[in-house]
Amino acid sequence: MTHAMSCKGIGVSFGKFRALNDVNLDFPAGRVTALIGPNGAGKTTLLNVLSGILTADRGQITVGGQDVTHMAPHRRAALGIARSFQIFTIFPEMTVLENVRFARQRKHLKVALPWQLAHRMSQTRRDAMAVLDRFGLADLAQTQAANLSHGKQRALELAIVVVNEPELLLLDEPLAGVGHSEMEEFSALVGEAIQGRTAILVEHNMDMVMGISDQIVVLLGGEVLAKGTPSDIRSDPRVRDAYLGE
Numbered sequence: 483m484t485h486a487m488s489c490k491g492i493g494v495s496f497g498k499f500r501a502l503n504d505v506n507l508d509f510p511a512g513r514v515t516a517l518i519g520p521n522g523a524g525k526t527t528l529l530n531v532l533s534g535i536l537t538a539d540r541g542q543i544t545v546g547g548q549d550v551t552h553m554a555p556h557r558r559a560a561l562g563i564a565r566s567f568q569i570f571t572i573f574p575e576m577t578v579l580e581n582v583r584f585a586r587q588r589k590h591l592k593v594a595l596p597w598q599l600a601h602r603m604s605q606t607r608r609d610a611m612a613v614l615d616r617f618g619l620a621d622l623a624q625t626q627a628a629n630l631s632h633g634k635q636r637a638l639e640l641a642i643v644v645v646n647e648p649e650l651l652l653l654d655e656p657l658a659g660v661g662h663s664e665m666e667e668f669s670a671l672v673g674e675a676i677q678g679r680t681a682i683l684v685e686h687n688m689d690m691v692m693g694i695s696d697q698i699v700v701l702l703g704g705e706v707l708a709k710g711t712p713s714d715i716r717s718d719p720r721v722r723d724a725y726l727g728e
């Protein structure tokens with residue numbers, strides 16, 4: 483089952499500086515929400531609070547109705563919340579297959595009894611190969627991750643996140659650093675990764691944001707300036723003034 487996430491009255495300060503102030507948002511189950519806004523608006527801070535890397539000073543976060551406000555990141559992960567951490571989640575000296583299989587095994591073998599291990603090991607290989615296939619990496623399964631092109635490393639990062647079938651996916655600028663020629667293909671892979679999940683992404687590419695999102699949240703100075711469908715946001719004069727600059 484895919485869970486909804488919500489946050490109420492979230493406040494985060496760094497010293498005297500308020501990075502987030504009274505943020506109230508609902509992230510509906512199975513829907514895609516994009517967080518947009520100028521640099522310094524608080525987008526990454528909000529993603530950090532939702533994934534548990536950072537604990538909010540004020541407010542409450544719930545997932546499927548369960549209070550996770552003070553739950554550590556690894557416990558949130560066990561609830562099915564996954565966060566992409568860009569390329570440094572990849573082990574460069576391992577092959578593409580080993581990377582995805584390792585990510586799968588960390589979860590899948592932890593709960594296995596000794597006599598189940600052999601069966602589970604071959605199951606993780608099959609799961610990993612199926613995900614590589616979905617992300618256009620099957621032919622590169624035996625390639626060392628360090629030797630992949632930048633675009634393929636980004637695809638591998640998505641495969642690593644998706645192999646455990648998270649219910650809730652938090653993505654920080656999935657298109658950052660993707661070249662123009664790979665943009666279309668990679669956008670489709672991000673679409674594949676978030677399909678059917680509750681997804682929250684920070685992204686600057688407005689074509690992608692407008693095309694993929696069910697809901698867009700505009701942050702400015704640590705507060706929610708506007709939220710709505712892509713067409714609501716596109717036609718909101720406050721958003722145009724503050725951010726879109728059209």
Ligand code: ADP
Pocket residue numbers: 496499501519520521522523524525526527528
């Ligand atoms: P965005 O992702 O929208 O660009 P951030 O969430 O990264 O914005 O940052 C919001 C504000 O909080 C920025 O002014 C940033 O300088 C500040 N900030 C973020 N993290 C820290 C930190 N660990 N210590 C001090 N200030 C921080």
